[in-house]
Amino acid sequence: xxxxxxxxxxxxxxxxxxxxxxxxxxxxxxxxxxxxxxxxxxxxxxxxxxxxxxxxxxxxxxxxxxxxxxxxxxxxxxxxxxxxxxxxxxxxxxxxxxxxxxxxxxxxxxxxxxxxx
Amino acid sequence: xxxxxxxxxxxxxxxxxxxxxxxxxxxxxxxxxxxxxxxxxxxxxxxxxxxxxxxxxxxxxxxxxxxxxxxxxxxxxxxxxxxxxxxxxxxxxxxxxxxxxxxxxxxxxxxx
Numbered sequence: 265x266x267x268x269x270x271x272x273x274x275x276x277x278x279x280x281x282x283x284x285x286x287x288x289x290x291x292x293x294x295x296x297x298x299x300x301x302x303x304x305x306x307x308x309x310x311x312x313x314x315x316x317x318x319x320x321x322x323x324x325x326x327x328x329x330x331x332x333x334x335x336x337x338x339x340x341x342x343x344x345x346x347x348x349x350x351x352x353x354x355x356x357x358x359x360x361x362x363x364x365x366x367x368x369x370x371x372x373x374x375x376x377x378x379x380x381x
Numbered sequence: 382x383x384x385x386x387x388x389x390x391x392x393x394x395x396x397x398x399x400x401x402x403x404x405x406x407x408x409x410x411x412x413x414x415x416x417x418x419x420x421x422x423x424x425x426x427x428x429x430x431x432x433x434x435x436x437x438x439x440x441x442x443x444x445x446x447x448x449x450x451x452x453x454x455x456x457x458x459x460x461x462x463x464x465x466x467x468x469x470x471x472x473x474x475x476x477x478x479x480x481x482x483x484x485x486x487x488x489x490x491x492x493x
Binding site: 307320323352368369373377 | 412416421422423424426429469479481482483484486
């Protein structure tokens, strides 16, 4: 089954304790992206990646890191989480390529709800 | 500034009524997406529009991308309580280097 898998789905942590949210897709997609969703602010892009070893900042990259060492995985790293990073996070992937960007369905994971105390 | 503007922000309709949600950009859009979401849950793909003037339908939901590819409308005919949720439009805006932006969403309530 084609899917985007995020882990963990729920996490409560404390300020400053490094954490990683994993994202994996089994569709051989080149494009992957991370979003956070907050009430009243909608879905905002954190980072995206057009291919292995290629990553770009989205609208709200501060406080986050990503890596794309292999095509299927795109982990989101919070080096020193703060309470303002409490949010619902979504990972997504798409068959987009630099040659035909913006076409093809964007597949979303089920979301990871993160609470930073 | 928000590159994609959705309107209205929220909408309450009586079951059986038709409704329209709009998504507007000041720039050309590539691949306009519509998603539905129950609050706090995952996103359900509705449809994708690519060509100017393109129109697609899924059950009682129809979406259209205008000729200039700067505005899309989502129309629901004879709304039902199952249509309730948050509707999100997303698109790659021209010149954004494939950064996919979403509107803030429209919260739809359908009263029985």
